Amino acid sequence: MSDYILELQEISKSFPGVQALDGVDFNLRAGEVHALVGENGAGKSTLIKVVSGVHQPDAGEIQFQGRSVTFANPLIAQQHGIAAIYQEPTLFPDLDVAENIFMGRQPLQPVTRRINRRQMYEEAGKLLRSLGMNLDPHTRVRGLSFADQQMVEIAKALSVNAQVLIMDEPTSALTLREVANLFRIARQLRDAGTAIAFISHRLEEAFELADRITVLRDGHYIGTRAVHDVTLDEVIHMMVGRTLDNMFPKQEVEQGEVMLRVDGLTKEGLFYDVSFELHRGEILGLAGLVGAGRTEVARAIFGVEPADRGIIWLNGHEAHIRSPKDALALGIAYLPENRQQHGLVLPMNITQNVTLPILREFARLGWVDRVAEQRAAQSFAERLDVRAAGLWQKVRELSGGNQQKVVLAKWLAARPQILILDEPTRGIDVGTKAAVHQLMSTLVAQGFAILMISSELPEILGMSDRIVVMYEGRVTGRFTRAEATQEKIIAAATASAPIAENTEIQCL
Amino acid sequence: MASSTDQTSRRSLFSLVAGVRETGIFAFIVLLIAIVSLRSPYFLTVENFRDILLDTAVLIIVAIGQTMVILTRSIDLSVASGLALSGMVVGMTVSSHWGLPPLVALLMGIGIGIALGGFNGLLVTKGHVPPIIATLGTLSIYRGLTFVVSGGAWVDAAEMPDSFKWLARDTTLWVPNLVLFAAIVAIVFYYFLNHTRTGREIYAVGSNPDAARVAGIPVDRIVFLVYVLSGVLFGMAGVLWVSRYASAQSDSAMGFELQTVAAAVIGGVNIFGGSGTIPGVLLGSLLLGIIINALNLVRISPFWKLAVQGLIILLAVVSDVLISRRLQRALTLRRAG
Numbered sequence: 019m020s021d022y023i024l025e026l027q028e029i030s031k032s033f034p035g036v037q038a039l040d041g042v043d044f045n046l047r048a049g050e051v052h053a054l055v056g057e058n059g060a061g062k063s064t065l066i067k068v069v070s071g072v073h074q075p076d077a078g079e080i081q082f083q084g085r086s087v088t089f090a091n092p093l094i095a096q097q098h099g100i101a102a103i104y105q106e107p108t109l110f111p112d113l114d115v116a117e118n119i120f121m122g123r124q125p126l127q128p129v130t131r132r133i134n135r136r137q138m139y140e141e142a143g144k145l146l147r148s149l150g151m152n153l154d155p156h157t158r159v160r161g162l163s164f165a166d167q168q169m170v171e172i173a174k175a176l177s178v179n180a181q182v183l184i185m186d187e188p189t190s191a192l193t194l195r196e197v198a199n200l201f202r203i204a205r206q207l208r209d210a211g212t213a214i215a216f217i218s219h220r221l222e223e224a225f226e227l228a229d230r231i232t233v234l235r236d237g238h239y240i241g242t243r244a245v246h247d248v249t250l251d252e253v254i255h256m257m258v259g260r261t262l263d264n265m266f267p268k269q270e271v272e273q274g275e276v277m278l279r280v281d282g283l284t285k286e287g288l289f290y291d292v293s294f295e296l297h298r299g300e301i302l303g304l305a306g307l308v309g310a311g312r313t314e315v316a317r318a319i320f321g322v323e324p325a326d327r328g329i330i331w332l333n334g335h336e337a338h339i340r341s342p343k344d345a346l347a348l349g350i351a352y353l354p355e356n357r358q359q360h361g362l363v364l365p366m367n368i369t370q371n372v373t374l375p376i377l378r379e380f381a382r383l384g385w386v387d388r389v390a391e392q393r394a395a396q397s398f399a400e401r402l403d404v405r406a407a408g409l410w411q412k413v414r415e416l417s418g419g420n421q422q423k424v425v426l427a428k429w430l431a432a433r434p435q436i437l438i439l440d441e442p443t444r445g446i447d448v449g450t451k452a453a454v455h456q457l458m459s460t461l462v463a464q465g466f467a468i469l470m471i472s473s474e475l476p477e478i479l480g481m482s483d484r485i486v487v488m489y490e491g492r493v494t495g496r497f498t499r500a501e502a503t504q505e506k507i508i509a510a511a512t513a514s515a516p517i518a519e520n521t522e523i524q525c526l
Numbered sequence: 527m528a529s530s531t532d533q534t535s536r537r538s539l540f541s542l543v544a545g546v547r548e549t550g551i552f553a554f555i556v557l558l559i560a561i562v563s564l565r566s567p568y569f570l571t572v573e574n575f576r577d578i579l580l581d582t583a584v585l586i587i588v589a590i591g592q593t594m595v596i597l598t599r600s601i602d603l604s605v606a607s608g609l610a611l612s613g614m615v616v617g618m619t620v621s622s623h624w625g626l627p628p629l630v631a632l633l634m635g636i637g638i639g640i641a642l643g644g645f646n647g648l649l650v651t652k653g654h655v656p657p658i659i660a661t662l663g664t665l666s667i668y669r670g671l672t673f674v675v676s677g678g679a680w681v682d683a684a685e686m687p688d689s690f691k692w693l694a695r696d697t698t699l700w701v702p703n704l705v706l707f708a709a710i711v712a713i714v715f716y717y718f719l720n721h722t723r724t725g726r727e728i729y730a731v732g733s734n735p736d737a738a739r740v741a742g743i744p745v746d747r748i749v750f751l752v753y754v755l756s757g758v759l760f761g762m763a764g765v766l767w768v769s770r771y772a773s774a775q776s777d778s779a780m781g782f783e784l785q786t787v788a789a790a791v792i793g794g795v796n797i798f799g800g801s802g803t804i805p806g807v808l809l810g811s812l813l814l815g816i817i818i819n820a821l822n823l824v825r826i827s828p829f830w831k832l833a834v835q836g837l838i839i840l841l842a843v844v845s846d847v848l849i850s851r852r853l854q855r856a857l858t859l860r861r862a863g
Contacts (some may be wrong), residue, residue, distance in 0.1 A: 072740060093742030108737035110730050112800035122728050122741050124723055132721045
């Protein structure tokens with residue numbers, strides 16, 4: 019047993035109303051990557067926070083290098099050489115890169131205890147270079163791309179000479195190339211003897227990077243397997259407790275007339291000459307790397323930032339969409355990528371969120387008819403199978419998947435014809451993912467048309483009737499469901515040019 | 527991956543944005559001086575600027591305390607009441623103990639400030655009372671206590687020893703003591719905020735409290751500390767105030783707390799925490815002092831004075847925000863290109 023650097027035994031932790039962890043085991047060897055997988059709410063994040071000292075377990079034991087330890091706060095865990103990179107970067111936007119790396123541990127002048135700024139910036143620069151970054155340590159963190167922020171987090175972890183590095187969903191907002199870079203660094207660290215705990219929703223990534231996989235479900239420990247002893251299907255089975263027979267429940271739907279036609283849409287600096295058609299009953303997949311301009315096209319169609327040139331046709335008529343209000347009136351709904359930021363009012367309850375776009379309908383002389391509002395919200399929430407303690411529950415308290423359903427319910431309440439879904443399943447667990455896909459199938463069968471932006475190839479291939487690929491703001495490929503393959507899409511999404519020179523676009 | 531197509535230009539643009547916050551206020555001050563001196567020849571005299579500096583000195587001291595509180599996403603509305611209470615207690619003490627050395631009186635004021643600020647800090651950190659509510663409560667409590675201890679009476683000039691009155695009125699090496707105090711406070715807190723770990727942690731707590739917690743920074747202790755420091759400064763300012771005006775009154779510095787907030791905000795301190803500098807606060811206080819002084823000189827109807835004062839403050843802040851936003855946009859475009 020002593021070959022474990024960190025060993026957690028029978029860890030339990032409960033929060034008011036939830037048993038987040040129930041007797042969970044987890045251990046780490048030096049020089050391995052150990053993936054921790056499970057659906058949302060399985061307890062991964064809680065376990066990680068126990069390891070990093072943010073939460074203290076109610077029961078169980080933590081052994082570090084064979085000795086029993088208590089991590090009463092994050093600082094103590096750090097002093098043991100445990101560093102964590104959380105899902106959302108935990109950085110100080112107002113401070114610069116070097117200060118973020120060394121906050122609380124700044125090098126001091128020996129006598130005066132004054133911060134030794136020169137040494138701090140030098141060491142920060144050294145760390146960043148060792149990660150292959152040429153980022154100026156004086157750069158303020160506000161305004162850095164997500165990937166750069168993640169690198170700052172890693173530099174922070176390295177600056178404490180971490181023996182144990184925990185990465186909680188580090189890839190969820192990165193482009194393929196950034197993920198590759200992250201993995202390269204992770205392998206480097208592993209080979210240098212660091213123990214890495216890796217959490218990801220993308221099982222493919224766990225299989226690519228990890229040596230062992232531990233599965234949690236509903237706060238329980240399900241099992242640990244060596245990666246080469248287990249298949250993807252087995253892991254999914256362990257995670258959901260059942261086999262997901264169909265991740266992509268695509269139904270054959272008769273396609274109708276053209277509902278939306280986009281002709282030569284251009285916005286300087288963002289996208290150029292984008293054209294496509296969307297039919298009734300169709301799911302059109304918009305594929306490409308993050309930063310290829312897909313979201314910008316969607317935002318232009320929805321009127322958030324209208325295009326400079328080009329025509330949008332709706333049901334054969336030219337449409338002038340200058341604002342989201344226009345778009346909604348014309349039957350277009352847009353489900354944004356960052357649902358917490360753009361799609362939901364977190365402190366409000368489910369009902370209030372769902373009825374937000376149609377509140378006017380329940381208003382009598384400026385007073386909202388609560389009963390009618392409640393009834394409407396109920397019907398949409400049921401249709402989408404939103405799981406909550408009740409419609410009065412605050413959206414903030416819901417899981418990511420359920421939040422996504424509430425956003426969907428909200429836009430369906432506005433009775434749109436065309437749905438634009440931007441990364442509809444990013445950051446949600448496998449089970450909910452399948453449910454969202456099922457829902458998309460049902461919706462198009464009911465006569466909706468869906469424009470789906472996705473960076474996940476299996477999703478694009480599994481759900482789309484036709485696929486449009488964008489690269490650096492231009493359409494570089496069009497495929498039908500039958501002719502599309504992973505290779506063709508990647509080739510179009512990277513314009514099959516050398517990636518290194520042409521994808522400096524993630525900071526758009 | 528590092529995406530830095532042109533690293534140097536990015537940085538220089540950034541520092542430009544940062545610098546512009548202060549140069550914007552500076553330009554505004556120059557413009558204001560030019561306009562006012564056209565209307566009032568007395569405005570641009572040495573005596574008048576001495577007056578402005580003296581009037582601004584106390585504001586600077588208290589505004590620096592206010593700034594540290596605001597940096598942590600909190601606010602201290604009790605500073606003016608605390609100033610009055612500390613001034614009143616110290617004023618009454620020196621009137622009954624003529625032999626008390628002025629520096630001891632000053633330390634006594636600081637001690638009272640620490641107690642009052644500490645109470646604010648406890649309410650916010652241990653009592654979990656939102657800062658604006660907690661200090662709104664103590665604003666009334668401290669003012670009320672000032673009336674209670676004084677019984678509504680004044681301590682006037684005749685009741686104070688000269689040595690005490692000279693504390694704020696004397697000069698040292700031709701520099702008025704009051705200005706000297708403000709300068710020392712500014713230098714000490716500039717050093718503290720920029721060159722010590724605790725100082726940087728104040729910024730960290732305001733910039734992202736969750737991240738600060740994860741980084742092992744004792745967030746509550748930092749918040750408590752800034753309230754105590756605010757107390758130190760308003761306690762000290764209370765003594766200087768009484769010394770300067772040679773009178774302690776229960777209603778002195780009424781509404782002064784809003785001036786401290788205004789000075790901080792004009793000086794570019796983000797009201798939502800995390801950013802703001804001491805030089806900015808100095809300029810913000812100075813601008814506010816000049817505005818108030820100028821409005822007295824140009825003989826605007828007293829009914830209009832407050833409204834015009836508010837208008838100029840808004841003008842200063844809005845133009846500052848517009849400039850920095852435009853620069854920020856230029857920066858984004860540049861990086862996208």
